[in-house]
Amino acid sequence: MKSEHLPLLNSVSAPAVHPDGARAVVSVLRPDFDADAYVGQLWAVPLGSGQPPRRLTRGFRDTAPDFSPDGHVLAFLRAAAGGKPQLHIVEAEGGEPQAVTDAPLGVSGFAWSPDSRRIVYSARTPEDGRYGSTEGVSAGGEDARLITDYQYRMNGVGYTADKPVQLFLVIVPELGAEPKVAPKGRALKASTAAAAGDTADRGSSAASAGLLPAAQQLTSAAADHNGAAFSTDGRAVFFTAALHEGSDSDLASGIYRITLGDGDGAGGGEPEPVAPANTGRQSVHAVRQSEDGQWLFFLAQDIGDSGQDFVARNTALYAVPSGGGDATLLSNVETMDLGCNGRIELRGPDSALLLNNAGGTVELHEFQATGSHQVLVHGGRAVTGAAARGGSLVVSFADAATAGDVAVLDGGQLRVLTDFSAQLRSDAGIIEPLELTFPSADGYPVHGWLVRPAGQGPHPVLLNIHGGPFAQYTGALFDEAQVYAAAGYAVLMCNPRGSAGYGQAHGRAIKEKMGTLDMQDVLAFLEGALGKFEELDAGALGIMGGSYGGYLTAWTISHDHRFKAAIVERGYLDPVSFIGSSDIGWFFGGEYTGRSANQMAAQSPMARVEQVRTPALVIHSEEDLRCPVEQGQRYFTALKQLGVEAAFLVFPGENHELSRSGTPHHRKQRFDEILRWWSRYLPTTENPAPAVR
Template sequence: MKIGVEDFYRIRFISDLEPGKDDIYFVITESVKKRNDYESRIWSLKDLNEFTSGPRDSSPKISPDGKYMSFLRKIENKVSIMRIPLKGGESVQIAQRKDVSSLKWSKKGNKLFFISNQEEKSDDVKIIKRYPFYFNGKGFIYNKRPTLFSINLDGRIKKITDSPYIVQDYDVSINDEVAAILSIDGQKLYWNNLYIIRGRKMEKLPMEGSFSDVEFSPDGRYIAFTYSDNSSSIFQHRRLYIYDIYKKSAKCLTCDMDISIGNSINSDSRMGMGKHIKWLNDSLYFLANEGGSSSIFSVDIKKFRHKKILSGEISIDFFHPSSDGIYMIAQRINEPQEIYRDNEKLTSFNKYFTGLQKPRNFRFRASDGEEVEGWALLNEKRDSPSILEIHGGPKTSYGNAFMFEFYLLFSSGYNVIFMNPRGSDGYSEKFALQIKGHYGERDYLDIMEGLDYCMKNFNLDKGKLGVTGGSYGGFMTNWIIGHNDMFKAAVTQRSISNQISFFGTSDIGPEFNGDQIGGAPFDNIENYWEKSPLKYAGNVKTPLLIIHSDEDYRCPIEQAYQLFTALKFFNREVEMAIFPGENHDLSRSGKPNHRVKRLELIRDWFIDHLNPKD
């Protein structure tokens, strides 16, 4: 089966898995080409029908008594908090605000909690005092503060947190206690704290580092969370902890496992992901990467024993453990998302893509003896051109998740090679942290040695190679073409070209580069320049297409401008495509028509320079 670029509009994105008493609810999002937008509606798994009318409904939450659903409805530039009876009836608006996220019921069912920006008044001149002052996907945030609120069902709103706190995540106990992950002005970007809020009293847990995924136990005694002390790197493996409120003590449940909590497998065919930890009675279930796959484990908090519950060649985006199995929204390497119970597929929303060829999994020994994993999507004609895809992060991974982009290139006549070099997630912590301070060294060697392995073992043509990647993958694309000329074409996306200016313009610059490059450019400028692909622009011979978004605040567009200007200065073949109104996540959540245009640009650049045969 071959797919074309227009088949992107056929993908149905599944998200927001929410259990009810006798049903499971979820959200289906579809691209609407004519309006260049998305429509989303809440569905019932039991009936396999739409439960809400849309056109922009999300975040279904079932009341504790099982009688009502609350959800969010986006109407133009505002978000409404809605409530609807599950047994039939019209939805009612409880409140409307500019933005609402993280909607939850109180355990008593008499109110809802949510996060919304508390916005300071400002005129057209931006007077900035806070850092970071902008953030990717959120725009300028210098005058906005994510704040926790509660709202009664009659619409009365109460503020739970206030300045200087910024809410990142929270949960509510059976006693209406709030566990909130908060940061404050001036705190380092990858650092936050966990607080227990009882009325006006706030108790901070005596742990410093980075918290996420906070969840109260059903009886309210324990708080589960993932945590890293960031002592070695901001990319340390996250561990699972519980905090005993009665004993005021924390215990690590996974410190004996060299595994990172969560799912970092790349996909361009999902809309968001759920929390990575869930309670079921006295057991905690958690999601973790193992190589290129997701696995679900459980921990009995009385015996402190963990066991693997579910694994396989799958990427799990949302999950819910129950007495009759684990319900999941998941995808496979050659199949977009569907809903599963354990290993049984329950839906066929993306049946159009059934039957796509499965890539070949391979492992090779790098020159230093480390095993590296990868995949190759191979055409029948082995003399077809090959494209090397490089993931971002760097601590993310490729694996058993669907990449529409890869199948489009494959259907256009290319072999597609992708792998998890040093720095990737899903393997040991040492494997992930080995490139810290050493970008362009062992990671570069892994990629080139993996490519050489594919050339030899799959009989691929060394004279017909292209390379592309985004974010860190864009950095590596830039690095590769500045250090060899074996590739006939390259596409760099949302990339880093200059580590010095990245430090001062990226929303994560000082923290990210301080960790990954080392120190600051003010006292380490030689190393910053050494690790900048821009330094090697004069070596580039490979024709390059630069793709960037003008509202990318993660890898700001000045990175693209500098690279383009340098290559023009050296009279190299280079083009630049700028996507207006898009950010760092163009390939994952940009406007549908922009996403399609991006895919066309990548495909056509390689066609023009590699000329695959029909």
């Protein structure tokens, strides 16, 4: 795979399954160089007919499909080029989609009512006068912000207190009704705004002209209200939020309920907390009532007495009686780390489907509120979503041969229904990773993969380190490894202590001792691979990583000088300045390194920068609020002052997610610059050294 093959990377959303169980719908997105954006549509996938999948919509970016409970309507989010995602509906059998919302900053999620007549949706809602809500007032002309809280910014979002996520209720319009027409003049203004990509003007024009259904705002607190879902009887909406006193100084959040009025009214007043009688301080990520209405399932992490002890805390599944009482822990919190893409999927009257990070894979599990549990999908793949309706269970997944596909579970086995990576394999070529385990210096097993280039070698070796640190590499197709291997490099990736997927003890092993066991483990994995494979060139080594991987790269080259060059990307490089500059700085560093000056210095790459001898390319994004650009700027400057060969690659308009979701142009340029750096210090036949001028 080469950088120009990025548009062949089709990512597949979690599936929506029709109530009849005969078909599913997914969103398929890909990077597009011409639009310099992510484009894609909805695809219908027949489950049992043997017919191929077909493109269902033709929008610029259509995502998040979900069928109404009665099966008559398909709802989804659509974004025009340069616009914000808005809720749309279309007849389940096909037709012309109809817009339902005009949220100024876009809609982030939605859920159907059981009677298929209403939808609750979430949208960031700007204060008056901000984010284009007042015509003629630009961002630079807005009033100053007075900050009094720790939690006021978020990577990829920017300021948050002046645009919290609120919940809205909308009645689904009749699809067969005659379309509304704007009065002359207003229609012209709306069409002009649409052509200019002006979401705020278009929305206000459409609303004032009565073209869209009226939405009732359910929440108003200055906090994010997430994961809304209707109760089984449709009389209430459950969601998660941090509405408790002192919420600014901890990571806790809880479950809340809004009782709806009779008929289609909102009603209900203030949100009511739903607190299990026996759980302590937790961070709740998702909530959903069971199909039989007897239970509330919720996903939560314990965060300790301080309310900030998040380090390597596995996310666990609980069930509490809908009428109140004690919550029952349904998963093994020491060994399972569960997730759900923001919404807990249901299967049967009292069971839920969850994803589990497990040893370099992502499994699909089913839990019953009564305590029974089974693993439905496991093995060498990463399940990315699942849904069950009408007797069919459908999953989206990635593995070594695909960036995303859809399968149905038949007789305990997956039957793959799509092949969205066929062109990627035929045009770019995919190298299957080799799974490996090597002992660390103390005998602890270190699990990972080798992606070997074609040919006999000797191959230069790139040691890649993942971010997090509580994250994991999997054996699924990884564009980074494929691009580097195609350029002639053997790519090593492992999950050292500190990573997710191997239990809490594995993840918490580096709490207040970063750069110890984790560095030991990645170097042991490198040594094990060099000893096992003669085609790996021990004299031609590079090391690279992003975020925490940038941290461990910078830390390692201050201790070990065998590497010909390094790439330190969006790194956590100075725990001291991180505290006041990062969106998570007020708690993250203190929990991982400890809070004393001595502790921070003992684990700080900046405190050891004078020990670095390795040429380093420092990569950062200007709008990175997670590891702010000052981390890279200061590290690069220090290397230059010390006489170490260094370069600083800075991407405008990008944030911490550049390598995963940056603009296609910048993602390609990033790959090209990385390979250019390696060509200087680790040239290969496929990536030769630059010509001397």
